[in-house]
Amino acid sequence: MLYVRPGNHPQYASSARLLPTVYSRYLAGAGARLRCPDAPAVPPSELLALARSQAEYILGRNPLRLSYMVGYGPRFPAQVHHRAASIVSHKANNRFIGCMQGFDHWYVRKRPNPNVLTGAIVGGPNCRDEFRDDRTNYVQTEACTYNTAPMVAVFARLHNLSATAAEEGCRPGTALGLSAKCK
Template sequence: MQHFAGGLIQLNHGRPQPLQYAVNAAFLASLYSDYLEAADTPGWYCGPNFYTTEVLRKFARSQLDYILGKNPLKMSYVVGFGNKYPKRPHHRGASIPHNGVKYGCKGGYKWRDTKKANPNILVGAMVAGPDRRDGYKDVRTNYNYTEPTLAANAGLVAALISISDIKTGRFGIDKNTIFSAIPPMFPTPPPPPSAWKP
């Protein structure tokens, strides 16, 4: 797998808007780790490499850490999270002020094209993300960096839930029900032989 220098996995062949792919990969890695544990399987081979459930979880967490600010820019890509986050998401509801005036499409362009921060903070929206060199341009009109999408945010929510930890009281996926109908990966070993009696 290819990664950006800062650690974000590269799944869209260098094209823009990488976070939606990374966050969904994080969710699937975490979910698969939970599945393997529910099936009493310590890991799985992918080609010649064996990936443990812990490696899958660490990968998922590393991608979320990158998105939430552990990256070369030390910036969260989730609006409103942390001290440094995107101020100009490409989103009509966030960029047009709620001031009692009804703006049509033409009036909306005035707000879209301004360099000012959005008047409405779109808390929790994950933007499209950095370029392949870990750079980010907080320019509203450049949707390749600044556009939040439902698909990306659904992946973000799923990934965050999947890495929550029952031991710390932060609950995630209910492993007892989601995997309850899945048969074991391997046959159950036979019971040990009974003790020999002369």
């Protein structure tokens, strides 16, 4: 995974995934390549391949085989650092749960959250691809909109490419169904 710096690095990496996704489309439309001094030109397909590999990493194609998108795949974070996800719902327990009761009883519990925060992308692994699924480990388990929001556009673009490829007789190229390889 692209790694920028410690402390909820997906906020940077998610945006870094979005840029090659958008720029590859622009380059393809212009019939151009990315040109950098003292380096070979990069075709749009390579930029898109970078974005795709990063999206697949988020969804579980990584050393831990863990999806960092909550609710996606067979393994994903179960102790997301999120108050509403980590405390029992009002439907299950309609008694008042104050701030201290929530902290004392629910925050330090070593069991999965009673509410799954489906679709949220957590802080993710450290620079050594290690991840500790513990809601007190907020750096790795906190779900933030600035992690998830840029990925919506990346996933939409990759889904659009997969759908277009399927219409043209291509088959999914990965178990995650995000890439397509033509016959």
